[in-house]
Amino acid sequence: MQKISSKVKAEITAIYDTLRGAERKAADYVLLHPQEAALHSIITESAGRAGCSEATFVRLAQKLGYNGYAQLKQMLLPAEAAFEPETLLPYGDIGRGEDSQAVLCSVFHAAARALDDTLDLLDRKVYEESLSYITRAGKILSAGAGDAYTAAYSAYLKFSRIGLRAVCPADFDVQIMEASGMKRGDVLLLISHSGSTRTLCQVAETAKAKKARIITVTNYPLSPLAKLSDCVIRTAAFTKNPCNETVAKRIPELCIIEALYISILQGREEKYAKMLAAANEELRKNKF
Incomplete structure (x- = not known):
């Protein structure tokens, strides 16, 4: 081929x-x-x-x-033709009875490929625009469904730690409630691999009606959520797992959130670094 x-x-x-x-x-x-x-x-x-x-x-x-x-x-053509052994293809190609080494290789290589492809595909202008919206937001509502919620919650933890006003309710009714109270300039950050989750689309429609900015991290740029968004940060995690829930889908999302967080800290405004230092000092009290 x-x-x-x-x-x-x-x-x-x-x-x-x-x-x-x-x-x-x-x-x-x-x-x-x-x-x-x-x-x-x-x-x-x-x-x-x-x-x-x-x-x-x-x-x-x-x-x-x-x-x-x-x-x-x-x-169309790659810069260099790398050999890809069949054993390194994602999870759907692991049959019953495979040894642990084959499983380890498949999981790690799927995640590594998703990261490489996402970095290659990522639009830097969209990333910078998203960063600008987040740093200027009065409030940041992050949301995800299923295991995407863990990525959304990571964004909430990081942004809160540096003094940004962020919320991340797990309950759909509370997500809608928070979205209904948003204002112009606020940011709704959505994490959705498929971009087709009905509840998140309803949250996005509610926030959009309030003139909030919508940033979606998704694998599918023509999905319903993407069409509702001001910024679409694309991931590129394509796996063959029949359950459709793989860590390879979430790692690029988490890395994008981490990059946004670090970009804010590395920016010109020193207040974020000072807030982080103060938070870390308090958190040390919870360590032996």
């Missing part, structure tokens, strides 16, 4: 479920024949082989964030 850039593969996978029939044909052709598409075909040839129109390839490229198909072609 031909090697494709992990960045482009992640971008296509993130929007694949939203593509229409002809667009899927174009995406399938790019995924299966990246070298042919990048090096040997003009758009007319690619369209003919994929069984769709040239305009479909242009639409696909634009949905992926490129100016056109020519720019997409330039990004």
